[in-house]
Amino acid sequence: MAEPARRRPMRADARRNRDRIVAAAQEVFAADGARASLEEIARRAGVGSATLHRHFPTRRSLLDVVFHDRVEALCAKAGEHADRREPGDALVAWLGDLNVYAAASHGLVSSLLRDGPDADLLKRNDDCQAMITAAAGELLDRAQRAGAARPGVRVEDLLALVSALSLAAEQRDDDEGRANRLLDIAVNGVLLPR
Structure with a gap:
């Protein structure tokens, strides 16, 4: 052979x-x-x-790399925040990064869904979703163990929350800071008072 x-x-x-x-x-x-x-x-x-x-x-091969590279960079930031900040602050800082990523990605994701032929790219990038979930889970677990985040909060809830906030903000093109303001409001429900 x-x-x-x-x-x-x-x-x-x-x-x-x-x-x-x-x-x-x-x-x-x-x-x-x-x-x-x-x-x-x-x-x-x-x-x-x-x-x-x-x-x-192919266009698809380029899209695949763009998604993967952006997610790797986002997840690397989670580790940087964990190394440099207190657990609650690290979680909040990374949720801000995720919020920026989600806001920037929604237009691309919406386009993929509308355009059809490459829509399954989102399904093929399960490893990207797994990387984001793992990064968020580590930060949340760390914050919960430190008593900085509510014990009942689940990682899936945080990810859904950030996605919903960026989608809500996308509906109003006149106010680019809306997603960040909404995240600030939501974080108060995640963190425990100091």
């Missing part, structure tokens, strides 16, 4: 191009939805269309 071909490490310039494409795609998809122009993404990344397609042969 033949040995499978080994993947060669990516050259430094190819890696830079890939990183620029992903960064540009995050911005363009967030602004214009899942059907955003791939040519616009290539232009913003400073690469040609062929380079974009060499790294990401």
